[in-house]
Amino acid sequence: MTEVAALLAAFLEATGREAAIWERREGSVTPSLLGASSEAFGQRTEAGATAWDVATWARSRALHAQLVTTGDSVGWLFVEPGHAADADRLLGRLLPVVRRLTRERDGATRELAERYEEINLLYAIGELLGSSTSVETIADTLLIELATTVGARRAVFLQTDRQLGALVPVATMGLGDRTYPPVPFDHPEHIAVRAFRSGSACTEDGLAAAAGDPILSGQGAPLLAVAITRPSTGVGITGTFAVPTRRGTEGGTIPLGVLVLGGRDHGAPFTAGDRKLAVAVGTQVGTAMHNASLVRAAVERQQMAREMKLANELQLKLLPNPRVVLPEARAAARVVAAEIVGGDFFLLARLDQARTGVLIGDVSGHGYQSALIMALALSAAGIHVQAAFDPSIALEAVQRSLRDELESTEMSISMCYAVIDTRAGELRYANAGHPHAFAMSADGTCTRLGAVAPPLGWCEGTIEESVMTWKPGNRLVFFTDGVVDARNAMGGRLTEEAVLATLARVPREATPDDILSRVFTRLETHVGQTPLRDDCTVVVVDRP
Structure with a gap:
C-alpha cells in the first residue's frame, strides 16, 4: 500500500x-x-x-x-x-x-x-438494454436477472398505459397459469401504485404485503416494488398524478413503470441492499426506455419529413408546366407553401389556337387538409375547363364536383377562371370570391377582375360570367392572399397596393418570368426571415 x-x-x-x-x-x-x-x-x-x-x-x-x-x-x-x-x-x-x-x-x-453479483447484474442489464431498441422485447430476461439476484421467485414488470389509466404487465415470472391484471392508477393499497406515485422503492411484509399485492405476496411473503424512472428537469406530470421531485436534486424523476418482486425463500425480508440495487436497476431501465422513445420519435420525425417532402414533390407535379400554353401564349407561375404542402393551385390550358385558359384557386387554410382539397379541386378543374369553354359553366361544374368534400370539411375555395380569346379580342372570366385577379394593360394599368359569386363551398348558385376587351400587350396577373398578407418581423403586411406598385413599374418588354421574379423579390425583401403565414401563389400570362 x-x-x-x-x-x-x-x-x-x-x-x-x-x-x-x-x-x-x-x-x-x-x-x-x-x-x-x-x-x-x-x-x-x-x-x-x-x-x-x-x-x-x-x-x-x-x-x-x-x-x-x-x-x-x-x-x-x-x-x-x-x-x-x-x-x-x-x-x-x-x-x-x-x-x-x-x-x-x-x-x-x-x-x-x-456486491459482485449486483455489479454483474447491472453490467448484464446494461448489455441487454444496449442490444435492443425496445425494452419490452427483453423484459422477460431483465425480470429474471433481477429476481434471481435478489432471491425472488415471483415478479412482474409493469408499464404505464395512459389511455387505460393503469399499470399494465409486459412480463411476469413464477406465476404459472395465473394472469396478472392491470393495476389502476387510483388503487388505494397496491404496492406498485405506491412506488409509482413516490417515484422510488417500497417494501412490505405480513398482512400489508398480502394487501399490497396478493398475487406476488400470497400469504404475506415480503414484497419489493421499485419505480422505473427517468430523469426530469422539474415536476413531471404523469396522467392525472403529480410526481414530486426528489429532495436534494435540481430536477426530479418521472416514473414510466414499476418492478414488483416477491416470494423469497424462507420468507426472508428484502434488505436495504436489495432495495438500493432495485432502485439502480429501475433508473437504468427507465433511462433506456426514455432513450428508446427519443430514438423512435426521431425516426418518426425523419420518416414524416421524408413523406412530407415526397408529398410536396407530388403536389408540385400536379401543377401544370407553364410551357403548356406555348406557342400562342407565354406564362410563368410559382407556388410557395407556408408549410411543406399547401392549398394554393393554378391551371393553364391551351383550349385551341385562339383561346387560352388561366385559373387560380386558394383553398381556405393551409397544410394537409387544404392540400387534399387542392388535389381534388385541381383534378376537377382540369376536367371541366376542357369540357366547357365558358368560364361560368366550368366553375359551376367544379362546384358540383366538390360539393360533398367542401361540406364535410367545412372548407371553401376562392377561384377565378379566365379565358383569353384573341380571335374575338375579349377576355371572358368568372370569379368565385377570389380578390386578387387583374388584367394588366401595356401601360401598367391594372384592372381588377371582380368577384361575381362567393367562394365555392359557401353556397350553391349560378356563377355569372363577365367580359372585357383584350388588346395586344395585355397580361393577366393572378395572386393569392398569402402574398398580400405576408408579414415582416414587425408584423406589417405587404399589402395589395405594394404588389400593384411593383407591377406598375414593370417595363413593357418584360416577360412573364421577369414579372414573376419582381413580385417574389418584393415579397422576400418584405418578409426577410419571418415564416410565411399562408401559401403564396402568383400566375402571369400574356398573349399577343
Whole structure:
C-alpha cells in the first residue's frame, strides 16, 4: 500500500532506521510486502517473511521482528536496531495507523466481493438494454436477472398505459397459469401504485404485503416494488398524478413503470441492499426506455419529413408546366407553401389556337387538409375547363364536383377562371370570391377582375360570367392572399397596393418570368426571415 510505504519512509527520515511490513492474508501461502521505507530494505527482508522461524532469522541479521495483525491478515514488522525512546514511541503510534488502513482496505474488498453479483447484474442489464431498441422485447430476461439476484421467485414488470389509466404487465415470472391484471392508477393499497406515485422503492411484509399485492405476496411473503424512472428537469406530470421531485436534486424523476418482486425463500425480508440495487436497476431501465422513445420519435420525425417532402414533390407535379400554353401564349407561375404542402393551385390550358385558359384557386387554410382539397379541386378543374369553354359553366361544374368534400370539411375555395380569346379580342372570366385577379394593360394599368359569386363551398348558385376587351400587350396577373398578407418581423403586411406598385413599374418588354421574379423579390425583401403565414401563389400570362 502506498500509504504504508509513505509512513515508513517518514519513519526512516525521522529516526534513520529502515522498516518494512510483510503480511500473509487469509487463504494465501505467500506473504506480500505491505510497505517498506525503501525498496532495498523490502528486498532485504523478503527472505525473513518466508522463513520458518521469523524471529530467529531476524536476530541472525541484527534486525528486530514484531508480529503484527493487520485487518484480515497477520504479518511481521522488520526494523533496524536502535534504542531511542522517541523512535519507539513513533513506531508505537505508526502501527495503529497501519492497522486502520488495512481494515479499510479489507472492508472495501469484502464489500466488493459481496456486491459482485449486483455489479454483474447491472453490467448484464446494461448489455441487454444496449442490444435492443425496445425494452419490452427483453423484459422477460431483465425480470429474471433481477429476481434471481435478489432471491425472488415471483415478479412482474409493469408499464404505464395512459389511455387505460393503469399499470399494465409486459412480463411476469413464477406465476404459472395465473394472469396478472392491470393495476389502476387510483388503487388505494397496491404496492406498485405506491412506488409509482413516490417515484422510488417500497417494501412490505405480513398482512400489508398480502394487501399490497396478493398475487406476488400470497400469504404475506415480503414484497419489493421499485419505480422505473427517468430523469426530469422539474415536476413531471404523469396522467392525472403529480410526481414530486426528489429532495436534494435540481430536477426530479418521472416514473414510466414499476418492478414488483416477491416470494423469497424462507420468507426472508428484502434488505436495504436489495432495495438500493432495485432502485439502480429501475433508473437504468427507465433511462433506456426514455432513450428508446427519443430514438423512435426521431425516426418518426425523419420518416414524416421524408413523406412530407415526397408529398410536396407530388403536389408540385400536379401543377401544370407553364410551357403548356406555348406557342400562342407565354406564362410563368410559382407556388410557395407556408408549410411543406399547401392549398394554393393554378391551371393553364391551351383550349385551341385562339383561346387560352388561366385559373387560380386558394383553398381556405393551409397544410394537409387544404392540400387534399387542392388535389381534388385541381383534378376537377382540369376536367371541366376542357369540357366547357365558358368560364361560368366550368366553375359551376367544379362546384358540383366538390360539393360533398367542401361540406364535410367545412372548407371553401376562392377561384377565378379566365379565358383569353384573341380571335374575338375579349377576355371572358368568372370569379368565385377570389380578390386578387387583374388584367394588366401595356401601360401598367391594372384592372381588377371582380368577384361575381362567393367562394365555392359557401353556397350553391349560378356563377355569372363577365367580359372585357383584350388588346395586344395585355397580361393577366393572378395572386393569392398569402402574398398580400405576408408579414415582416414587425408584423406589417405587404399589402395589395405594394404588389400593384411593383407591377406598375414593370417595363413593357418584360416577360412573364421577369414579372414573376419582381413580385417574389418584393415579397422576400418584405418578409426577410419571418415564416410565411399562408401559401403564396402568383400566375402571369400574356398573349399577343
